[in-house]
Amino acid sequence: MTVAGYMAECLLHPEHGYYAAREPFGAKGDFVTAPEISQLFGEIVGAVLVNAWRQAGRPAPFLLAEAGPGRGTLMADIVRTARIDPAFSAAARIVLVEASARLRDVQRKTLGTDARRATWVDRLDDLPDFPLFLAANEFFDALPIRQFVKTANGWRERMVGLCNDSALTFTAGASVLPDGERPPGHADAPDGSVFEIAPAREAAAATIGAHLAAHGGLAVLIDYGHLQTGIGDTFQAMRGHDFADPLAEPGLADLTSHVDFEALARAAASEGARALPAMTQGAFLLGGGIVERAGALGAGKDAAAQDAIRAAVTRLCGDGDGQMGALFKVLGLTGPGLEGPVPPFQAG
Known part of the structure; x- marks a missing residue:
């Protein structure tokens, strides 16, 4: 079978697939995502979405959406952060793009009382026709290549x-x-x-681009990958927080590959969206004010808590071994009403 077919079977088989049978997230899983490292990540993403919504003229109602929500940690942090603007919270229709019934239950627990005003859809194509403010963190890497x-x-x-x-x-x-x-x-x-x-990834980016072109908004796509299309084998497996042979244990390891951000931008632009120049995660978070927010979060806390906050910022923004700041990239996509720079993105 093709590598794409192999990935799809290993990850999505209803009985034996990785996402059906295993808990991938967190210290007891196979990998830790940025929202699980620190609330600071979701707070910066949330602040970027709030500011973009204001810049777009405060459309109401609008979709506050996430693709591939995992355990729901990122959306919970975004929703909490969004309370800085009561009008944003009041106008937001929370939507999570998640096909797994098991993960939907986990996300409901994470969201707590906010789950009562959230809805779930299986596919990006199912998003209602409203302005879209969307986050997608480590969503594209799991789509087959x-x-x-x-x-x-x-x-x-x-x-x-x-x-x-x-x-x-x-x-x-x-x-x-x-x-x-x-x-x-x-x-x-x-x-x-x-x-x-990755036709499946490009199709997803095109769907997001078409929605933005028709209804406006901002999509923030975050994943590990490269800024320009190039040659290289990036197909890999993760199990127990370490690399594994992708052919050794089908269904028992997470299968991923690096995301081609140039291809995503091209696919979204082909449907009428504007692709802002992609940037590293470190530049995105620093430009979004993570250092300032970390200082406020650590104020008045003991030395151990402050050290933990500093360590989280370094892991999220740094470019050293085991750090995410350079490996992960961020692509912003916009629709009409968001011309010029959309901080922390530059104009494209």
């Missing part, structure tokens, strides 16, 4: 097959990457090079 490997006979689709001992292995299939879709520098790439495309 296709891989093509360079061979003497062209760029062939990478497949998952069986060895003689019945172990899974990669092999080159018959499908060829069309000339028009080949990456920059493909002619000079050595045999064995891998290029990834």
